[in-house]
Amino acid sequence: MDTTQRTDQQRSADRRRRELLEAADRVVLRDGPQASMNAIAAEAGITKPILYRHFGDKGGLYAALATRHTDALLASLRAALDAPAGRRERVESTLDTYLAAIEARPQVYRFLMHPAEGSQGGDQGFDVGKHSAPLLRRMGEELAQVIEERVDLGPGSQRLARVWGHGIVGMMHAAGDWWLGERPCSRAELVRSLADLLWGRLAAAGDRVGGPGF
Amino acid sequence: MDTTQRTDQQRSADRRRRELLEAADRVVLRDGPQASMNAIAAEAGITKPILYRHFGDKGGLYAALATRHTDALLASLRAALDAPAGRRERVESTLDTYLAAIEARPQVYRFLMHPAEGSQGGDQGFDVGKHSAPLLRRMGEELAQVIEERVDLGPGSQRLARVWGHGIVGMMHAAGDWWLGERPCSRAELVRSLADLLWGRLAAAGDRVGGPGF
DNA sequence: GGTACGGTGTTACTAGCGGTAACGGAAGTG
DNA sequence: CACTTCCGTTACCGCTAGTAACACCGTACC
Numbered sequence A, B: 001m002d003t004t005q006r007t008d009q010q011r012s013a014d015r016r017r018r019e020l021l022e023a024a025d026r027v028v029l030r031d032g033p034q035a036s037m038n039a040i041a042a043e044a045g046i047t048k049p050i051l052y053r054h055f056g057d058k059g060g061l062y063a064a065l066a067t068r069h070t071d072a073l074l075a076s077l078r079a080a081l082d083a084p085a086g087r088r089e090r091v092e093s094t095l096d097t098y099l100a101a102i103e104a105r106p107q108v109y110r111f112l113m114h115p116a117e118g119s120q121g122g123d124q125g126f127d128v129g130k131h132s133a134p135l136l137r138r139m140g141e142e143l144a145q146v147i148e149e150r151v152d153l154g155p156g157s158q159r160l161a162r163v164w165g166h167g168i169v170g171m172m173h174a175a176g177d178w179w180l181g182e183r184p185c186s187r188a189e190l191v192r193s194l195a196d197l198l199w200g201r202l203a204a205a206g207d208r209v210g211g212p213g214f
Numbered sequence C: 001g002g003t004a005c006g007g008t009g010t011t012a013c014t015a016g017c018g019g020t021a022a023c024g025g026a027a028g029t030g
Numbered sequence D: 001c002a003c004t005t006c007c008g009t010t011a012c013c014g015c016t017a018g019t020a021a022c023a024c025c026g027t028a029c030c
Helices: A002-034 A037-044 A048-055 A058-081 A087-104 A106-113 A134-150 A157-182 A187-198 B002-034 B037-044 B048-055 B058-081 B087-104 B106-113 B134-150 B157-182 B187-198
Strands: none
Touching: A002 A037, A002 A048, A002 A058, A002 A106, A037 A048, A037 A058, A048 A058, A058 A087, A058 A106, A058 A134, A087 A106, A087 A157, A087 A187, A106 A134, A106 A157, A134 A157, A134 B157, A157 A187, A157 B134, A157 B157, A157 B187, A187 B157, B002 B037, B002 B048, B002 B058, B002 B106, B037 B048, B037 B058, B048 B058, B058 B087, B058 B106, B058 B134, B087 B106, B087 B157, B087 B187, B106 B134, B106 B157, B134 B157, B157 B187
16 A cells, blocks of 8 residues: 555665765765765766755755764763763763764764865855854754753853853864874873863963063 | 066066955955855956966965965954963953954855865865865964963973964854854853853862762 | 067866756556 | 656756966067
8 A cells, every 4th residue: 555655665765865875975984075976876876866866965965974973973972971970081081082083084074074165056055154064063052051951150051051062162173173183192192181271271370481571 | 677577577466466366355255165266257357367377276366365364363363362461361352353353254254264175176176174274273373382482381381282272272263153153142251251161160160959970 | 670479368168066857767556 | 558656867057167279469689
Protein backbone atom coordinates (compact mmCIF):
# COMPACT_ATOMS: atom_id res chain seq x y z
CA MET A 1 0.00 0.00 0.00
CA ASP A 2 0.85 3.63 0.05
CA THR A 3 2.25 3.63 3.57
CA THR A 4 4.63 0.70 3.21
CA GLN A 5 5.70 1.93 -0.17
CA ARG A 6 6.32 5.39 1.11
CA THR A 7 8.21 3.97 4.04
CA ASP A 8 10.40 1.94 1.76
CA GLN A 9 11.02 4.93 -0.42
CA GLN A 10 11.77 7.09 2.52
CA ARG A 11 14.18 4.60 3.98
CA SER A 12 15.89 4.26 0.67
CA ALA A 13 16.04 8.03 0.30
CA ASP A 14 17.48 8.35 3.79
CA ARG A 15 20.09 5.76 3.04
CA ARG A 16 21.01 7.57 -0.16
CA ARG A 17 21.15 10.82 1.71
CA ARG A 18 23.52 9.35 4.24
CA GLU A 19 25.68 7.95 1.46
CA LEU A 20 25.81 11.32 -0.22
CA LEU A 21 26.72 13.02 3.02
CA GLU A 22 29.51 10.55 3.58
CA ALA A 23 30.82 11.11 0.09
CA ALA A 24 30.65 14.86 0.65
CA ASP A 25 32.47 14.33 3.88
CA ARG A 26 35.29 12.52 2.14
CA VAL A 27 35.63 15.29 -0.43
CA VAL A 28 35.59 18.03 2.17
CA LEU A 29 38.14 16.13 4.18
CA ARG A 30 40.32 16.05 1.08
CA ASP A 31 39.68 19.44 -0.52
CA GLY A 32 38.59 21.60 2.38
CA PRO A 33 35.93 24.24 1.89
CA GLN A 34 36.77 24.39 -1.82
CA ALA A 35 34.91 21.16 -2.41
CA SER A 36 32.69 21.66 -5.45
CA MET A 37 29.32 20.11 -6.11
CA ASN A 38 30.78 18.41 -9.16
CA ALA A 39 33.54 16.83 -7.11
CA ILE A 40 31.12 15.66 -4.44
CA ALA A 41 28.78 14.20 -7.02
CA ALA A 42 31.67 12.43 -8.72
CA GLU A 43 32.88 11.05 -5.40
CA ALA A 44 29.40 9.74 -4.73
CA GLY A 45 29.32 8.16 -8.18
CA ILE A 46 26.39 10.23 -9.43
CA THR A 47 25.78 13.61 -11.02
CA LYS A 48 24.87 17.03 -9.78
CA PRO A 49 21.10 17.18 -10.17
CA ILE A 50 20.71 14.31 -7.72
CA LEU A 51 22.60 16.27 -5.13
CA TYR A 52 20.35 19.21 -5.75
CA ARG A 53 17.23 17.08 -5.49
CA HIS A 54 18.38 15.91 -2.07
CA PHE A 55 19.73 19.09 -0.59
CA GLY A 56 18.16 21.93 -2.52
CA ASP A 57 21.30 23.93 -3.02
CA LYS A 58 24.87 24.08 -1.87
CA GLY A 59 23.85 25.82 1.29
CA GLY A 60 21.55 22.93 2.12
CA LEU A 61 24.25 20.35 1.66
CA TYR A 62 26.73 22.38 3.62
CA ALA A 63 24.22 22.95 6.36
CA ALA A 64 23.49 19.23 6.58
CA LEU A 65 27.17 18.45 6.68
CA ALA A 66 27.88 21.17 9.21
CA THR A 67 25.02 20.08 11.43
CA ARG A 68 26.46 16.60 11.50
CA HIS A 69 29.92 17.61 12.62
CA THR A 70 28.65 20.37 14.81
CA ASP A 71 26.38 17.97 16.63
CA ALA A 72 29.20 15.53 17.17
CA LEU A 73 31.58 18.15 18.45
CA LEU A 74 28.94 19.76 20.63
CA ALA A 75 28.18 16.41 22.21
CA SER A 76 31.83 15.98 23.18
CA LEU A 77 31.98 19.49 24.50
CA ARG A 78 28.81 19.07 26.50
CA ALA A 79 30.24 15.96 28.08
CA ALA A 80 33.41 17.77 29.10
CA LEU A 81 31.43 20.76 30.28
CA ASP A 82 29.03 18.71 32.38
CA ALA A 83 31.59 16.44 33.95
CA PRO A 84 31.41 16.14 37.74
CA ALA A 85 34.58 18.08 38.47
CA GLY A 86 35.73 21.49 39.62
CA ARG A 87 35.18 24.47 37.40
CA ARG A 88 38.78 24.87 36.40
CA GLU A 89 39.08 21.19 35.49
CA ARG A 90 35.92 21.38 33.43
CA VAL A 91 37.10 24.46 31.61
CA GLU A 92 40.47 22.91 30.83
CA SER A 93 38.89 19.68 29.71
CA THR A 94 36.47 21.53 27.43
CA LEU A 95 39.24 23.57 25.89
CA ASP A 96 41.28 20.45 25.35
CA THR A 97 38.36 18.62 23.78
CA TYR A 98 37.83 21.39 21.29
CA LEU A 99 41.51 21.74 20.46
CA ALA A 100 41.92 18.01 20.06
CA ALA A 101 39.01 17.97 17.64
CA ILE A 102 40.35 20.71 15.41
CA GLU A 103 43.80 19.21 15.61
CA ALA A 104 42.54 15.84 14.49
CA ARG A 105 40.65 17.11 11.43
CA PRO A 106 41.77 20.54 10.35
CA GLN A 107 40.05 20.35 7.00
CA VAL A 108 36.68 19.68 8.54
CA TYR A 109 37.33 22.39 11.03
CA ARG A 110 38.12 24.93 8.33
CA PHE A 111 35.02 23.90 6.49
CA LEU A 112 32.86 24.43 9.52
CA MET A 113 34.34 27.80 10.33
CA HIS A 114 34.47 29.28 6.85
CA PRO A 115 31.69 27.70 4.82
CA ALA A 116 32.71 29.05 1.42
CA GLU A 117 31.11 32.40 1.15
CA GLY A 118 32.01 33.19 -2.41
CA SER A 119 28.71 31.92 -3.74
CA GLN A 120 28.31 33.79 -7.01
CA GLY A 121 25.30 31.80 -8.17
CA GLY A 122 23.05 34.56 -9.43
CA ASP A 123 19.64 34.38 -7.77
CA GLN A 124 19.63 33.02 -4.23
CA GLY A 125 23.05 31.86 -3.19
CA PHE A 126 23.36 30.89 0.45
CA ASP A 127 22.67 34.21 2.20
CA VAL A 128 26.11 34.92 3.51
CA GLY A 129 26.68 37.08 6.52
CA LYS A 130 24.05 35.78 8.86
CA HIS A 131 25.25 32.18 9.07
CA SER A 132 28.91 32.88 8.65
CA ALA A 133 29.90 30.40 11.33
CA PRO A 134 26.99 28.52 12.82
CA LEU A 135 29.25 26.34 14.87
CA LEU A 136 30.66 29.31 16.74
CA ARG A 137 27.21 30.65 17.45
CA ARG A 138 25.90 27.34 18.66
CA MET A 139 28.91 26.77 20.89
CA GLY A 140 28.54 30.26 22.27
CA GLU A 141 24.90 29.78 23.13
CA GLU A 142 25.58 26.37 24.61
CA LEU A 143 28.33 27.67 26.80
CA ALA A 144 26.21 30.63 27.80
CA GLN A 145 23.51 28.26 28.97
CA VAL A 146 25.93 26.21 31.03
CA ILE A 147 27.41 29.31 32.58
CA GLU A 148 24.03 30.65 33.49
CA GLU A 149 22.95 27.34 34.96
CA ARG A 150 26.01 26.71 37.04
CA VAL A 151 27.61 30.00 37.91
CA ASP A 152 26.15 32.58 40.21
CA LEU A 153 26.63 35.93 38.53
CA GLY A 154 24.21 38.10 40.41
CA PRO A 155 21.99 40.65 38.63
CA GLY A 156 22.11 40.73 34.85
CA SER A 157 23.37 37.20 34.89
CA GLN A 158 21.67 36.17 31.68
CA ARG A 159 23.17 38.90 29.58
CA LEU A 160 26.53 38.42 31.19
CA ALA A 161 26.44 34.70 30.59
CA ARG A 162 25.69 35.12 26.92
CA VAL A 163 28.42 37.68 26.42
CA TRP A 164 30.85 35.43 28.18
CA GLY A 165 29.71 32.36 26.31
CA HIS A 166 30.36 33.92 22.94
CA GLY A 167 33.49 35.64 24.16
CA ILE A 168 35.06 32.52 25.59
CA VAL A 169 34.19 30.50 22.53
CA GLY A 170 35.76 33.16 20.37
CA MET A 171 38.87 33.15 22.48
CA MET A 172 39.11 29.40 22.17
CA HIS A 173 38.52 29.55 18.45
CA ALA A 174 40.99 32.28 17.64
CA ALA A 175 43.69 30.87 19.84
CA GLY A 176 43.07 27.44 18.35
CA ASP A 177 43.20 28.75 14.82
CA TRP A 178 46.46 30.53 15.44
CA TRP A 179 47.92 27.57 17.29
CA LEU A 180 46.91 25.20 14.53
CA GLY A 181 48.77 27.31 12.02
CA GLU A 182 51.95 27.98 13.96
CA ARG A 183 52.13 25.24 16.54
CA PRO A 184 54.08 27.42 18.93
CA CYS A 185 53.56 25.12 21.88
CA SER A 186 51.95 21.90 23.00
CA ARG A 187 48.22 21.54 23.35
CA ALA A 188 48.48 21.20 27.11
CA GLU A 189 50.43 24.43 27.39
CA LEU A 190 47.89 26.23 25.29
CA VAL A 191 45.07 24.92 27.44
CA ARG A 192 46.82 26.01 30.61
CA SER A 193 47.56 29.46 29.23
CA LEU A 194 43.99 30.05 28.16
CA ALA A 195 42.61 28.83 31.44
CA ASP A 196 45.03 31.13 33.22
CA LEU A 197 43.73 34.01 31.17
CA LEU A 198 40.17 33.16 32.10
CA TRP A 199 41.23 32.89 35.70
CA GLY A 200 42.20 36.50 35.88
CA ARG A 201 45.94 36.26 35.65
CA LEU A 202 45.93 39.28 33.40
CA ALA A 203 44.37 41.43 36.08
CA ALA A 204 46.56 39.94 38.79
CA ALA A 205 49.89 40.42 37.03
CA GLY A 206 52.02 43.41 37.91
CA ASP A 207 53.26 46.11 35.59
CA ARG A 208 56.59 45.65 33.92
CA VAL A 209 59.42 47.74 35.34
CA GLY A 210 60.13 50.66 33.05
CA GLY A 211 56.54 50.57 31.93
CA PRO A 212 54.35 53.53 31.02
CA GLY A 213 55.17 57.00 32.23
CA PHE A 214 52.31 57.03 34.68
CA MET B 1 65.30 61.93 -18.70
CA ASP B 2 64.65 58.45 -17.56
CA THR B 3 64.40 59.32 -13.92
CA THR B 4 61.90 62.17 -14.20
CA GLN B 5 59.86 60.20 -16.68
CA ARG B 6 59.77 57.18 -14.47
CA THR B 7 58.85 59.32 -11.53
CA ASP B 8 55.99 60.89 -13.42
CA GLN B 9 54.75 57.52 -14.55
CA GLN B 10 55.07 56.09 -11.09
CA ARG B 11 53.20 58.98 -9.55
CA SER B 12 50.47 58.63 -12.12
CA ALA B 13 50.31 54.89 -11.52
CA ASP B 14 50.11 55.45 -7.78
CA ARG B 15 47.32 57.92 -8.20
CA ARG B 16 45.45 55.50 -10.41
CA ARG B 17 46.02 52.78 -7.88
CA ARG B 18 44.58 54.89 -5.13
CA GLU B 19 41.59 55.74 -7.29
CA LEU B 20 41.00 52.08 -7.98
CA LEU B 21 41.26 51.24 -4.33
CA GLU B 22 38.75 53.90 -3.47
CA ALA B 23 36.35 52.60 -6.09
CA ALA B 24 36.81 49.09 -4.74
CA ASP B 25 36.16 50.45 -1.31
CA ARG B 26 32.87 51.94 -2.39
CA VAL B 27 31.78 48.66 -3.97
CA VAL B 28 32.77 46.62 -0.95
CA LEU B 29 30.96 49.08 1.26
CA ARG B 30 27.87 48.52 -0.85
CA ASP B 31 28.04 44.82 -1.71
CA GLY B 32 30.11 43.36 1.10
CA PRO B 33 32.54 40.54 0.41
CA GLN B 34 30.52 39.54 -2.66
CA ALA B 35 31.96 42.44 -4.63
CA SER B 36 33.07 41.13 -8.00
CA MET B 37 35.96 42.32 -10.09
CA ASN B 38 33.53 43.33 -12.80
CA ALA B 39 31.56 45.48 -10.39
CA ILE B 40 34.69 47.13 -9.04
CA ALA B 41 36.00 47.81 -12.52
CA ALA B 42 32.66 49.28 -13.54
CA GLU B 43 32.59 51.48 -10.44
CA ALA B 44 36.06 52.73 -11.28
CA GLY B 45 34.94 53.44 -14.85
CA ILE B 46 37.36 51.02 -16.44
CA THR B 47 37.51 47.32 -17.32
CA LYS B 48 38.86 44.23 -15.66
CA PRO B 49 42.31 43.81 -17.22
CA ILE B 50 43.40 47.13 -15.79
CA LEU B 51 42.52 45.94 -12.33
CA TYR B 52 44.52 42.80 -12.94
CA ARG B 53 47.49 44.75 -14.22
CA HIS B 54 47.51 46.77 -11.04
CA PHE B 55 46.82 44.09 -8.46
CA GLY B 56 47.73 40.79 -10.05
CA ASP B 57 44.66 38.89 -8.99
CA LYS B 58 41.70 39.22 -6.73
CA GLY B 59 43.76 38.23 -3.76
CA GLY B 60 46.11 41.11 -4.45
CA LEU B 61 43.35 43.65 -4.62
CA TYR B 62 41.72 42.29 -1.52
CA ALA B 63 45.03 42.26 0.29
CA ALA B 64 45.68 45.86 -0.65
CA LEU B 65 42.21 46.85 0.46
CA ALA B 66 42.46 44.86 3.65
CA THR B 67 45.87 46.30 4.48
CA ARG B 68 44.43 49.77 4.16
CA HIS B 69 41.59 49.23 6.58
CA THR B 70 43.61 47.03 8.83
CA ASP B 71 46.27 49.69 9.14
CA ALA B 72 43.70 52.31 9.97
CA LEU B 73 41.99 50.18 12.58
CA LEU B 74 45.26 49.04 14.07
CA ALA B 75 46.38 52.62 14.45
CA SER B 76 43.27 53.45 16.44
CA LEU B 77 43.69 50.35 18.55
CA ARG B 78 47.33 51.11 19.20
CA ALA B 79 46.40 54.57 20.37
CA ALA B 80 43.83 53.20 22.80
CA LEU B 81 46.23 50.50 23.92
CA ASP B 82 49.10 52.88 24.53
CA ALA B 83 47.14 55.57 26.27
CA PRO B 84 48.58 56.76 29.61
CA ALA B 85 45.91 55.19 31.79
CA GLY B 86 45.36 52.22 34.04
CA ARG B 87 45.24 48.76 32.56
CA ARG B 88 41.54 48.31 32.95
CA GLU B 89 40.81 51.66 31.36
CA ARG B 90 43.09 50.86 28.46
CA VAL B 91 41.47 47.48 27.94
CA GLU B 92 37.99 48.95 28.00
CA SER B 93 38.96 51.74 25.67
CA THR B 94 40.53 49.29 23.23
CA LEU B 95 37.48 47.06 23.24
CA ASP B 96 35.27 50.05 22.69
CA THR B 97 37.41 51.31 19.83
CA TYR B 98 37.18 47.99 18.06
CA LEU B 99 33.46 47.62 18.62
CA ALA B 100 32.78 51.17 17.50
CA ALA B 101 34.69 50.50 14.30
CA ILE B 102 32.79 47.36 13.39
CA GLU B 103 29.56 49.03 14.36
CA ALA B 104 30.24 51.98 12.11
CA ARG B 105 31.03 49.94 8.99
CA PRO B 106 29.74 46.39 9.21
CA GLN B 107 30.25 45.70 5.51
CA VAL B 108 33.90 46.56 5.64
CA TYR B 109 34.22 44.54 8.78
CA ARG B 110 32.68 41.49 7.17
CA PHE B 111 34.93 41.91 4.21
CA LEU B 112 38.01 42.01 6.38
CA MET B 113 37.00 39.00 8.41
CA HIS B 114 35.74 36.75 5.65
CA PRO B 115 37.61 37.66 2.49
CA ALA B 116 35.55 35.59 0.07
CA GLU B 117 37.04 32.17 0.19
CA GLY B 118 35.05 30.58 -2.57
CA SER B 119 37.71 31.27 -5.14
CA GLN B 120 37.18 28.56 -7.69
CA GLY B 121 39.54 30.04 -10.24
CA GLY B 122 41.39 26.95 -11.40
CA ASP B 123 45.15 27.44 -11.12
CA GLN B 124 46.23 29.68 -8.28
CA GLY B 125 43.28 31.22 -6.57
CA PHE B 126 44.20 33.12 -3.42
CA ASP B 127 45.51 30.26 -1.26
CA VAL B 128 42.76 30.14 1.27
CA GLY B 129 43.32 28.75 4.72
CA LYS B 130 46.52 30.47 5.67
CA HIS B 131 45.32 34.05 5.33
CA SER B 132 41.75 33.42 6.35
CA ALA B 133 41.62 36.54 8.51
CA PRO B 134 44.79 38.58 8.40
CA LEU B 135 43.28 41.30 10.52
CA LEU B 136 42.71 38.92 13.40
CA ARG B 137 46.25 37.66 13.21
CA ARG B 138 47.76 41.09 13.06
CA MET B 139 45.65 42.30 15.95
CA GLY B 140 46.61 39.24 17.93
CA GLU B 141 50.32 39.77 17.37
CA GLU B 142 50.04 43.45 18.12
CA LEU B 143 48.23 42.85 21.36
CA ALA B 144 50.70 40.13 22.28
CA GLN B 145 53.53 42.58 21.85
CA VAL B 146 51.87 45.17 24.02
CA ILE B 147 51.14 42.61 26.70
CA GLU B 148 54.67 41.37 26.70
CA GLU B 149 56.02 44.89 26.87
CA ARG B 150 53.85 46.14 29.64
CA VAL B 151 52.77 43.23 31.78
CA ASP B 152 55.05 41.21 33.99
CA LEU B 153 54.15 37.58 33.42
CA GLY B 154 57.19 35.82 34.85
CA PRO B 155 58.77 32.84 33.06
CA GLY B 156 57.39 31.84 29.69
CA SER B 157 56.04 35.33 29.31
CA GLN B 158 56.51 35.49 25.58
CA ARG B 159 54.52 32.38 24.85
CA LEU B 160 51.87 33.40 27.34
CA ALA B 161 51.59 36.87 25.86
CA ARG B 162 51.07 35.53 22.38
CA VAL B 163 48.44 33.05 23.45
CA TRP B 164 46.65 35.76 25.34
CA GLY B 165 46.97 38.23 22.52
CA HIS B 166 45.29 35.94 20.06
CA GLY B 167 42.83 34.70 22.63
CA ILE B 168 41.71 38.14 23.70
CA VAL B 169 41.41 39.32 20.13
CA GLY B 170 39.32 36.25 19.35
CA MET B 171 37.09 36.93 22.33
CA MET B 172 36.60 40.50 21.21
CA HIS B 173 35.92 39.46 17.66
CA ALA B 174 33.44 36.69 18.42
CA ALA B 175 31.57 38.73 20.99
CA GLY B 176 31.51 41.65 18.59
CA ASP B 177 30.25 39.54 15.73
CA TRP B 178 27.48 38.11 17.84
CA TRP B 179 26.61 41.48 19.31
CA LEU B 180 26.52 43.10 15.87
CA GLY B 181 24.00 40.49 14.74
CA GLU B 182 21.70 40.46 17.75
CA ARG B 183 22.29 43.75 19.48
CA PRO B 184 21.35 42.29 22.85
CA CYS B 185 22.75 45.21 24.80
CA SER B 186 24.51 48.53 24.50
CA ARG B 187 28.11 48.79 23.48
CA ALA B 188 29.13 50.04 26.90
CA GLU B 189 27.52 47.07 28.58
CA LEU B 190 29.28 44.71 26.25
CA VAL B 191 32.61 46.36 26.94
CA ARG B 192 32.06 46.14 30.67
CA SER B 193 31.05 42.51 30.50
CA LEU B 194 34.07 41.52 28.47
CA ALA B 195 36.43 43.43 30.70
CA ASP B 196 34.85 41.74 33.69
CA LEU B 197 35.50 38.40 32.06
CA LEU B 198 39.14 39.29 31.50
CA TRP B 199 39.33 40.49 35.08
CA GLY B 200 38.64 37.06 36.42
CA ARG B 201 35.02 37.40 37.43
CA LEU B 202 34.42 33.92 36.09
CA ALA B 203 36.88 32.43 38.53
CA ALA B 204 35.69 34.61 41.37
CA ALA B 205 31.98 33.86 41.01
CA GLY B 206 30.42 31.27 43.27
CA ASP B 207 28.59 28.15 42.23
CA ARG B 208 24.88 28.34 41.73
CA VAL B 209 22.79 26.82 44.45
CA GLY B 210 21.50 23.43 43.36
CA GLY B 211 24.51 23.17 41.12
CA PRO B 212 26.51 20.06 40.30
CA GLY B 213 26.50 17.09 42.62
CA PHE B 214 30.03 17.70 43.69
C1' DG C 1 59.36 62.42 -41.61
C1' DG C 2 59.21 57.59 -40.46
C1' DT C 3 59.48 54.01 -37.04
C1' DA C 4 59.91 51.33 -33.12
C1' DC C 5 58.39 51.27 -28.22
C1' DG C 6 56.19 51.36 -23.61
C1' DG C 7 51.98 52.37 -21.40
C1' DT C 8 46.84 52.49 -21.31
C1' DG C 9 42.77 50.79 -22.68
C1' DT C 10 39.51 47.80 -25.05
C1' DT C 11 37.01 43.42 -26.82
C1' DA C 12 36.60 38.74 -26.81
C1' DC C 13 37.74 34.71 -24.96
C1' DT C 14 38.67 30.33 -21.65
C1' DA C 15 37.61 27.33 -17.86
C1' DG C 16 35.08 26.45 -14.03
C1' DC C 17 31.44 27.29 -10.83
C1' DG C 18 26.32 26.83 -8.88
C1' DG C 19 22.02 25.70 -10.51
C1' DT C 20 18.29 24.00 -13.75
C1' DA C 21 15.46 22.41 -17.73
C1' DA C 22 14.55 18.72 -20.51
C1' DC C 23 14.93 14.35 -21.74
C1' DG C 24 15.58 8.77 -21.09
C1' DG C 25 14.56 4.62 -19.05
C1' DA C 26 13.04 1.46 -15.40
C1' DA C 27 9.35 0.16 -12.20
C1' DG C 28 4.68 -0.49 -10.59
C1' DT C 29 -0.50 -0.02 -11.65
C1' DG C 30 -4.92 0.18 -14.41
C1' DC D 1 -0.51 -1.90 -23.78
C1' DA D 2 -0.77 2.82 -21.81
C1' DC D 3 0.23 5.91 -17.83
C1' DT D 4 2.29 7.77 -14.11
C1' DT D 5 6.35 8.16 -11.06
C1' DC D 6 10.78 8.21 -9.80
C1' DC D 7 16.01 7.93 -10.63
C1' DG D 8 19.31 9.29 -13.52
C1' DT D 9 21.44 11.49 -17.35
C1' DT D 10 23.04 15.22 -20.83
C1' DA D 11 23.10 19.75 -22.05
C1' DC D 12 22.51 24.10 -20.99
C1' DC D 13 22.32 29.16 -18.51
C1' DG D 14 24.42 32.95 -16.25
C1' DC D 15 27.85 34.04 -13.51
C1' DT D 16 32.67 34.31 -11.92
C1' DA D 17 38.09 34.92 -12.06
C1' DG D 18 41.52 35.52 -15.14
C1' DT D 19 43.89 36.16 -19.87
C1' DA D 20 45.18 36.74 -24.81
C1' DA D 21 45.05 39.66 -28.51
C1' DC D 22 44.48 43.80 -30.46
C1' DA D 23 44.14 49.15 -30.81
C1' DC D 24 45.62 53.81 -29.58
C1' DC D 25 48.72 57.45 -28.11
C1' DG D 26 52.79 59.96 -26.89
C1' DT D 27 57.66 59.81 -27.09
C1' DA D 28 62.44 58.75 -28.35
C1' DC D 29 65.50 57.70 -31.90
C1' DC D 30 67.34 57.33 -36.80
